[in-house]
Amino acid sequence: MEDKALISVIMPAYNAESYIADAINSVIHQTYNNWELIIINDGSNDKTEEIVKEALLKDKRIIYIYQKNGRQGKARNLGISKSKGIYLAFLDADDIWLPEKLDVQILEIQKRNADLVFADSYFFNDNEVSDISKKMNIPTSVFYDKTSLKLFLKENRIPILTVLVKKEKVINVGGFSEILDIQNVEDYHLWLKLLMSNCVFYSSDHILAKYRVHESSATSADKLALNKIPNAFFDLLQLFPNYKKDIEEELKLRFKIIYKRNLFTKSEMAIWIKRNTKYLSKSKISFIYLLLNLMLPTKITKRSLIYLLNV
Numbered sequence: 537m538e539d540k541a542l543i544s545v546i547m548p549a550y551n552a553e554s555y556i557a558d559a560i561n562s563v564i565h566q567t568y569n570n571w572e573l574i575i576i577n578d579g580s581n582d583k584t585e586e587i588v589k590e591a592l593l594k595d596k597r598i599i600y601i602y603q604k605n606g607r608q609g610k611a612r613n614l615g616i617s618k619s620k621g622i623y624l625a626f627l628d629a630d631d632i633w634l635p636e637k638l639d640v641q642i643l644e645i646q647k648r649n650a651d652l653v654f655a656d657s658y659f660f661n662d663n664e665v666s667d668i669s670k671k672m673n674i675p676t677s678v679f680y681d682k683t684s685l686k687l688f689l690k691e692n693r694i695p696i697l698t699v700l701v702k703k704e705k706v707i708n709v710g711g712f713s714e715i716l717d718i719q720n721v722e723d724y725h726l727w728l729k730l731l732m733s734n735c736v737f738y739s740s741d742h743i744l745a746k747y748r749v750h751e752s753s754a755t756s757a758d759k760l761a762l763n764k765i766p767n768a769f770f771d772l773l774q775l776f777p778n779y780k781k782d783i784e785e786e787l788k789l790r791f792k793i794i795y796k797r798n799l800f801t802k803s804e805m806a807i808w809i810k811r812n813t814k815y816l817s818k819s820k821i822s823f824i825y826l827l828l829n830l831m832l833p834t835k836i837t838k839r840s841l842i843y844l845l846n847v
Contacts, residue, residue: 550629558632654699
């Protein structure tokens, strides 16, 4: 049994001076000790580098890499390219692992014969201690494979901070997307690629991490993260045309949700209603460009919109 297999922990960090020491310490304090922590400084302009370099002096298992700001997907891929482990785990610089996280999961991924294992996580902020009432409530002790694709297309069921995955499987599907219009859902995009490539997932019945909620977190800063999901789905259509029917079905539903929630302001909607009948009788291309000029969310790419209006 590979109970002492090397695990490569990938940690992207951008202006993380307030939290990264806690994240690093939660890796150092793991009961499983055969790990390497690869920290990728994604162009920070605060004291992130200084804090990481202090940690380097204390633990030789920590590796530090700097890159110009390229967002999460690029940072994680760089870390993966430098990794030596058989397995990958991911921890953002503002989150925390519980001490037994790696110990539990190295056993699970082997015992369950899975390609990826994940678990539930607590929510917390700087003013409170996490407790059992504030969980993500991930379904536990469940296997997922390609037959579960529709469930995963409806929602991202995997908190990235709780993942342990076979590195070869991630590399085989091309790693994380570095497309800017997919960032902040690039982890979701990867899980879907893995499922469509016949990987097996298993959800643990343990709670193994703590997800920090704060105003400067990636998902909090990007209020339009929901709008990026159609871009991820559109990319998957090109990569996995054999799943076209399932992806298109969910793509349409996603687009309708986005349309209802935050497509236009009231004034923009009034303009659309006024001009709609005038342009409906013209070619579809004219209508598409009318919509594009009415301040569609920038997180939906033009090619995605043109595709959606034609499916």
